Amino acid sequence: MNFFEELGVPLKTERGNRVFPVSDNAGDIVDSLDSELRRLGVKIIRKRVESLIIEDGICCGVTAGGREYRSGSVLVACGGKSYPNTGSTGDGYKLAESAGHTITELKPSLVPLTSDDRFCNELMGLSLRNVILKLYDGGKLIYSEMGEMLFTHFGVSGPLVLSASSHIRNMQKSRYKLVIDMKPALSPEQLDSRIQRDFSENLNRDFINGIRKLLPAKMIPVIVRLSGISPERKINSITREERRRFGSLIKEFPVSISGFRPVDEAIITSGGVSVKEINPKTMESKLCSGLFFAGEVIDVDGYTGGFNLQIAFSTAYSAALNL
Numbered sequence: 001m002n003f004f005e006e007l008g009v010p011l012k013t014e015r016g017n018r019v020f021p022v023s024d025n026a027g028d029i030v031d032s033l034d035s036e037l038r039r040l041g042v043k044i045i046r047k048r049v050e051s052l053i054i055e056d057g058i059c060c061g062v063t064a065g066g067r068e069y070r071s072g073s074v075l076v077a078c079g080g081k082s083y084p085n086t087g088s089t090g091d092g093y094k095l096a097e098s099a100g101h102t103i104t105e106l107k108p109s110l111v112p113l114t115s116d117d118r119f120c121n122e123l124m125g126l127s128l129r130n131v132i133l134k135l136y137d138g139g140k141l142i143y144s145e146m147g148e149m150l151f152t153h154f155g156v157s158g159p160l161v162l163s164a165s166s167h168i169r170n171m172q173k174s175r176y177k178l179v180i181d182m183k184p185a186l187s188p189e190q191l192d193s194r195i196q197r198d199f200s201e202n203l204n205r206d207f208i209n210g211i212r213k214l215l216p217a218k219m220i221p222v223i224v225r226l227s228g229i230s231p232e233r234k235i236n237s238i239t240r241e242e243r244r245r246f247g248s249l250i251k252e253f254p255v256s257i258s259g260f261r262p263v264d265e266a267i268i269t270s271g272g273v274s275v276k277e278i279n280p281k282t283m284e285s286k287l288c289s290g291l292f293f294a295g296e297v298i299d300v301d302g303y304t305g306g307f308n309l310q311i312a313f314s315t316a317y318s319a320a321l322n323l
């Protein structure tokens with residue numbers, strides 16, 4: 001934070017300790033780094049590196065655009081393979097492999113999830129705030145958090161879903177299930193009283209018309225269908241058992257997961273150059289001297305909240321001290 005503020009980018013800290021430029025403009029960060037490189041007289045060559053030059057086990061340059069660029073050391077900081085239109089197409093893994101490095105399994109992480117549940121498409125565009133999202137592996141709860149999520153044409157996305165995705169180790173259809181608590185501030189008993197209150201004000205109305213105050217409009221036809229109670233049923237004919245089942249659906253709305261969206265849509269790539277083959281103090285390769293790694297190309301990834309940028313900054317800083 002000091003570094004960026006000294007470069008003239010004032011910062012602010014928002015909910016959850018998330019740090020942003022006061023301007024809310026990511027371009028200010030890029031511009032500040034760019035002008036600092038220029039101030040330090042760093043020569044920038046905008047070309048795509050094709051290969052490493054390795055002689056006698058020492059990395060001493062790269063080739064790009066059919067030309068050789070010789071140097072005392074080389075830092076591979078090519079990012080992962082997610083969001084390739086930001087430039088990170090996975091080249092770093094190939095460069096590392098050419099120097100004998102092991103690349104651990106590459107997987108999308110912090111990625112939207114697909115679902116075969118027909119209602120996701122119907123709910124497309126519906127954003128839920130202040131809900132609790134739980135992720136189950138079989139019957140075991142492996143993630144639970146309060147926040148925001150979004151339904152899309154393919155399934156679910158949004159901050160809670162991206163975080164949940166990083167807990168999925170072995171994606172198999174129907175193995176993982178999401179459960180949404182749409183009324184986390186109310187206990188099941190409090191929710192039941194609330195539903196009873198709404199019902200008592202609408203005793204002679206159809207079920208579908210008597211719950212409008214309870215849930216977002218888009219959700220109502222879907223949850224009515226899932227409840228098994230006919231939308232035209234008069235509220236005064238709904239049994240206590242049916243009302244309780246309806247309440248449970250609001251507290252435990254299930255979404256089955258069929259897979260990850262492609263790596264192109266993942267915020268980060270999990271996996272990469274094996275950390276066992278990198279000196280953690282200097283970021284230098286243990287297999288090839290003069291070769292260094294930093295950032296997402298390494299098999300390290302973190303949660304949402306700035307940890308991935310921090311990994312990139314910290315590993316680059318250590319590498320830079322030792323290049």
Ligand SMILES: Cc1cc2nc3c(=O)[nH]c(=O)nc-3n(C[C@H](O)[C@H](O)[C@H](O)COP(=O)(O)OP(=O)(O)OC[C@H]3O[C@@H](n4cnc5c(N)ncnc54)[C@H](O)[C@@H]3O)c2cc1C
Binds near residue numbers: 047089266
């Ligand atoms: C939409 C989105 C939102 C994100 N939000 C956050 C967030 O809020 N907080 C957070 O911590 N992280 C976030 N991340 C993740 C974070 O941006 C990355 O983890 C981080 O930028 C990785 O830094 P890096 O320098 O290793 O790689 P990158 O930032 O990917 O940079 C790699 C660079 O290498 C260049 N390159 C690739 N191949 C070659 C080659 N052969 N020759 C020359 N150059 C090459 C690329 O053009 C690119 O400029 C987000 C990512 C995405 C996609």
